[in-house]
Amino acid sequence: MMDFLATIGRRSLATFERLGRGTLFLLQVCARLGFLFSRPSLTLVQVWAVGVQSLVIIGVSGAFVGMVLGLQGYNTLVTFGTEESLGVVVAKSLCRELGPVLTALLFAGRAGSALTAEIGLMKATEQIPALEMMGVDPLRRLIVPRYVAGIISMPLLATIFTAIGILGGYFCGVGLLGVDEGAFWSQMQLHTALGTDIGNGVVVKSIVFGAVVTWIALFEGFDAVPTSEGVSQATTRTVVNSSLAVLALDFVLTGLMFD
Amino acid sequence: MKITRTMEIGVGFFVSLGLAALLMLALKVANLTSFGNADGYLVLARFDNIGGLQERSAVKMGGVLVGRVTRIDYDSEAFRAVVEMRIDPRFREIPVDTAASIYTAGLLGEQYVNLDAGGDEEVLADGGELEITQSAVIMERMLQEFLYSKTVKDENP
Structure with missing residues (x-):
C-alpha cells in the first residue's frame, strides 16, 4: 500500500519537475528572443524546414477536408432544404475549428517530430555540449530560430489550409453538387466575421498552437535522454503531448473566444 | 544547413x-x-419585443442589405428594447416616417430589421429615431391569441 502511494508520489513529482523544467526552458528561450535580429538567416532556414516543407501535406489535407465538409454538409442540409447555407457551414467550421486544429495536429506530426528528433540527435551525438565548449549558447543558436520559425509558420499554414479548404468545399458543393454559386458566397460573407471568425479563429488560435507545439517539440528534444532509445521516446512524446495540448487548448480557447 | x-x-x-x-x-x-468600416450613420428604433434579433443582424430595405444592428439595449423607463443600427452611407436618404419591423428570413432563418420607406420629404439625421416600429412575431403569443379567439368563438357562436 505504501509502495503504491510512493509510486504515485514519485510519478507526480516527476511530472511536476518536467513541467517546471519545460516552463524554465520556455522562459530562457523567450529571454533570448532578441538574438533573432542579429542572425535572421538562421530563422529563414528554419522557416524553410518547418513551414515550406509542410506546405504540400497542409494543402492536400486542406483540400480533402474542405471537400468532405462540402459533401457531408450538403447531404445534411439538403434534407432541410437549406443547401444554400453550405458556404456558411464550410467557412465557419474551417475558420473556427478545423483549420487551426487540424493544421496544428499535422504540424505536430510533420514538423514537431522532426524538430525533436533533430535536437535530440544533436544532444545524443554531443553536438550541443560541443557548442557549449566553443562558447556558443545552444539555446540562442539552435532553439530560438526554430521556435520563432514555428510561431511564424503555423498561422501561415493554418490560413493556407483554411483557404484551400474553403475552395475544396466550393468545388464539391458548387462544382459537383450544384449549389447556387451566388448563394454559397453571399451566405458565407453574411455570416462570417473578420474579427471573430477569421481573426480569433484562424490567426489567434494558430499562433497559440504554433507556440505550444514548437515549445513542446523543442523541449522534448532538448530534454531527451541522449541515446537512440531516448530520442525515439522523446519524438513519440512530442506527437502525443502536443496533439493533446492542442485539443485541450482548443476547447479552452473556443470557450474564451466564442460565447 | x-x-x-x-x-x-x-x-x-x-x-x-x-x-x-x-x-x-x-x-x-x-x-x-462592405460594412467592415466604421463610417455610415446610426439610426435608433424602439421595439416592444425584438425576438431573436442580435448584434450584427442584417438591416434590409426592400430586401437589400443596407446596414447592420450594432447595439441592442433595454430602455428601463419606456420598457422597450432599443436597437441601434448602422446604415451604409450609400443609402443616406431614409424618410423620417420610415417603418421598422422585425422579420424572419425563411421559416427557420434568423431575424432581421426591415425598413419600409415612408413618403416624407424630410430625411432622417444621423442618430435619428424611427418612430413607427413593429415587433417581432413571437410564435407562442400568436398561438395563444389564435387559441383564445377560437375558444371565444366556440363559446358564443
Whole structure:
C-alpha cells in the first residue's frame, strides 16, 4: 500500500519537475528572443524546414477536408432544404475549428517530430555540449530560430489550409453538387466575421498552437535522454503531448473566444 | 544547413502564399469591403419585443442589405428594447416616417430589421429615431391569441 502511494508520489513529482523544467526552458528561450535580429538567416532556414516543407501535406489535407465538409454538409442540409447555407457551414467550421486544429495536429506530426528528433540527435551525438565548449549558447543558436520559425509558420499554414479548404468545399458543393454559386458566397460573407471568425479563429488560435507545439517539440528534444532509445521516446512524446495540448487548448480557447 | 537561393525563394513564396490566403479569407469569405468600416450613420428604433434579433443582424430595405444592428439595449423607463443600427452611407436618404419591423428570413432563418420607406420629404439625421416600429412575431403569443379567439368563438357562436 505504501509502495503504491510512493509510486504515485514519485510519478507526480516527476511530472511536476518536467513541467517546471519545460516552463524554465520556455522562459530562457523567450529571454533570448532578441538574438533573432542579429542572425535572421538562421530563422529563414528554419522557416524553410518547418513551414515550406509542410506546405504540400497542409494543402492536400486542406483540400480533402474542405471537400468532405462540402459533401457531408450538403447531404445534411439538403434534407432541410437549406443547401444554400453550405458556404456558411464550410467557412465557419474551417475558420473556427478545423483549420487551426487540424493544421496544428499535422504540424505536430510533420514538423514537431522532426524538430525533436533533430535536437535530440544533436544532444545524443554531443553536438550541443560541443557548442557549449566553443562558447556558443545552444539555446540562442539552435532553439530560438526554430521556435520563432514555428510561431511564424503555423498561422501561415493554418490560413493556407483554411483557404484551400474553403475552395475544396466550393468545388464539391458548387462544382459537383450544384449549389447556387451566388448563394454559397453571399451566405458565407453574411455570416462570417473578420474579427471573430477569421481573426480569433484562424490567426489567434494558430499562433497559440504554433507556440505550444514548437515549445513542446523543442523541449522534448532538448530534454531527451541522449541515446537512440531516448530520442525515439522523446519524438513519440512530442506527437502525443502536443496533439493533446492542442485539443485541450482548443476547447479552452473556443470557450474564451466564442460565447 | 546552408542558405540556398531555392530556400529564399521557397520561404518568400510560402509567406506570400500565406498572406494571399489571409487576404482571400478577408475579402472573399468575410467580405471586408462592405460594412467592415466604421463610417455610415446610426439610426435608433424602439421595439416592444425584438425576438431573436442580435448584434450584427442584417438591416434590409426592400430586401437589400443596407446596414447592420450594432447595439441592442433595454430602455428601463419606456420598457422597450432599443436597437441601434448602422446604415451604409450609400443609402443616406431614409424618410423620417420610415417603418421598422422585425422579420424572419425563411421559416427557420434568423431575424432581421426591415425598413419600409415612408413618403416624407424630410430625411432622417444621423442618430435619428424611427418612430413607427413593429415587433417581432413571437410564435407562442400568436398561438395563444389564435387559441383564445377560437375558444371565444366556440363559446358564443
